Structures are given as structure tokens and as C-alpha cells.
Amino acid sequence: MPLGFNHQLRRTGLMLCTALLIAILGAPLILCAQHLDLNSSSTASSSSESATLSSTHPICELPDDPSALLDQQSGQTPATTPAQQTTDNPDAVSANGTQQTKRVLGIVPNFSSVSADTKLPPQTAKEKLVLAAKNSFDYSSFLVAGIQAGISMNGDSYPEFHQGAAGYARYYWHTLADTADENFMVGGLGPIVFQQDNRFYTLGHGGFRKRTVYAVTRVLITRQDDGDKMFNFSEVVGSGAAAGVSTLYYPTKYRTWTKVGQKWLTSDLIDSFNFFWKEFWPDVNKRVFHTH
Numbered sequence: 001m002p003l004g005f006n007h008q009l010r011r012t013g014l015m016l017c018t019a020l021l022i023a024i025l026g027a028p029l030i031l032c033a034q035h036l037d038l039n040s041s042s043t044a045s046s047s048s049e050s051a052t053l054s055s056t057h058p059i060c061e062l063p064d065d066p067s068a069l070l071d072q073q074s075g076q077t078p079a080t081t082p083a084q085q086t087t088d089n090p091d092a093v094s095a096n097g098t099q100q101t102k103r104v105l106g107i108v109p110n111f112s113s114v115s116a117d118t119k120l121p122p123q124t125a126k127e128k129l130v131l132a133a134k135n136s137f138d139y140s141s142f143l144v145a146g147i148q149a150g151i152s153m154n155g156d157s158y159p160e161f162h163q164g165a166a167g168y169a170r171y172y173w174h175t176l177a178d179t180a181d182e183n184f185m186v187g188g189l190g191p192i193v194f195q196q197d198n199r200f201y202t203l204g205h206g207g208f209r210k211r212t213v214y215a216v217t218r219v220l221i222t223r224q225d226d227g228d229k230m231f232n233f234s235e236v237v238g239s240g241a242a243a244g245v246s247t248l249y250y251p252t253k254y255r256t257w258t259k260v261g262q263k264w265l266t267s268d269l270i271d272s273f274n275f276f277w278k279e280f281w282p283d284v285n286k287r288v289f290h291t292h
Helices: 003-056 066-074 125-137 139-154 164-194 208-219 233-246 257-287
Strands: 221-223 229-231
Touching (some): 125 139, 125 164, 139 164, 164 233, 208 257, 229 233, 233 257
Antiparallel strands (some): 221 229
């Protein structure tokens, strides 16, 4: 075989071996380079997206609760409950701008009512008795007792009292005594013994039905001195005790369980109605009389 041909063959074989070596060793390097390129592209893309998100929704402004973001996107505002303010001022104004007044129409005593969303500190035993005394012996109490006595005498509720000035006087002082019994048993001694709050806390918000149910059920549900809800022993037991005490100064024929029960139930129904109009009095006072 000619020498030139052998030299050409060796040269071709060397080139093929070199190409094969490059292919074997270069493939991993190419793949690695491609991988690095993809990572850098992904990182750049992620950085770009993060920058976009940051410009749209800064991290410090993102809500902790996803529902808040959904509410914002839907245009809805999350429902909020009025915050309850703790204060030593019994004349505090509620968050909705309404306020319980010490008197209704400037006459009827309303000393026990507290404006909506207001929490007062616990009372001492002395404060509970003082509040019961104010409700019993306020000047308006004598006026209201006079009206009630006239109605009772006109209806001849107790024939034994007779008519005329003497009869009216009997009706009058019996009515005053009943009022004092009720106030001191329900608003004084009862709250002291059972450690309950003798004040009426206005609900002040919600629909008419909700507020009505709340108000009329306060004869059964009240607050303890620590603020927790509790069965209203002061009202139920106290009004029963007051009805029992009243038998001591009424004619003997009225000292029966039936008469005491009727008086007991009547007192609770009247107190339930009182809670009802006390609940809505601030609204009436604000909207009708334009008074806060």
C-alpha cells in the first residue's frame, strides 16, 4: 500500500477519535450550560414577577385574612360590631350617637339605664341601694303614684279602701309602698344577694325584632357584677318577695297565694314593658325630639 495513503488513513482515524472524544466529554458540559441558562432565566422571570406583584400589592399591605381581600375584590365591606367602651361615666354616649337620659320626657325616672355599647364598673352594695332609693323617692315617683292611685280608685280595685279623699289617700300610700317594695327588692337587696347588676344595658343596634326580644327578656336574663350573663334572680325572686311583703298591709282577703301570684306576674310584665320602652327611648329622643 502506498505510503501517502497510509498517512491519510491515520490522519482520518485521528480526527474521528478526536470528534468522538469531544462528543463524549462535551455533551455533559452542554447540558450543564443549558441547565444553568434555564435557571438564570427562571430566576430572572421570578424576580420580574415578584417585582410586579410587589408593585401591585406591597407585602406590608397584604391582608392576614384572605377573606378581606375577597371582600375588597367583590366591593363588600366586612361587617363590624360596635366596640364596647369601658368607662366610669354613666352618662356616656354610645357609638351610634344615642344616649340614655336620666328622665323620659323630663319626668319619668330612668336612672338605671345605660347607653348602648357602654360597660360600667361593678357597683358597691351602697351604690345599688342608693339607685333603688332614687327610683323609689324621686319627686316624679310621687307624681306617678298619684296617677296610679287615681286609676285604681276609679276602677274600685280595692272596695275596702272606699272612695273620697280618705279612700284616695289609702290608694296613694299603698301604691307608694308597692313601688318602694319592688325597687328595693329587685334593684337593691336582690342584686346585693345574687351579686348582679341592677342597671339596664341598652342593646342599641340591630332590627326592631331583635331589640324587642332582647329588651323584654331582661326580666329573665341579666348581668352579674363581673359582666357575665346570668338568670335574673334579682328580678324574679325580688318581685315575688315584694308581692309577699305587700300582703302585710293589704286587707286579709288579699293574702292568698293566688293574689300574691297575680301581683308577682303583673310586676314582671310591667318591668318587661319598662325595658322595652327604655330600649327605644334614645332613638325616639334623637329622631323625634332631635336630642342626643
